Amino acid sequence: MGKKSPLPPWLEHAAQVKKKMKERGFKMADRVQICQGCGEYAEETWSLRGPEGLGGRDVVACMNCGRARSWRGSGQQRAVEEPFDLLGFLGISPERTEPS
Numbered sequence: 001m002g003k004k005s006p007l008p009p010w011l012e013h014a015a016q017v018k019k020k021m022k023e024r025g026f027k028m029a030d031r032v033q034i035c036q037g038c039g040e041y042a043e044e045t046w047s048l049r050g051p052e053g054l055g056g057r058d059v060v061a062c063m064n065c066g067r068a069r070s071w072r073g074s075g076q077q078r079a080v081e082e083p084f085d086l087l088g089f090l091g092i093s094p095e096r097t098e099p100s
Ligand SMILES: [Zn+2]
Pocket: 035, 036, 037, 038, 039, 040, 042, 062, 063, 064, 065, 066, 067
């Protein structure tokens, strides 16, 4: 039933997450931050810069506990989405592994 993996979905699909984020134009920050959820040094930041005036999207996701947040737009209109369904956003289904 696709639930056999001992790994949480964001780890099981970590390679796919990275690939899809890059495909969408996100760039991963060089730095990894300490996650405020679990205290591990495992929080990755991805940024998408849209064309001028359209803003972009920032995604912060912890590869240890799976805590994910996302911000859209910039300046005053910046709104946070938390929790953020990273796998859903990328179209990765935890139940079904795509052939790679
Ligand atoms: Zn965490």
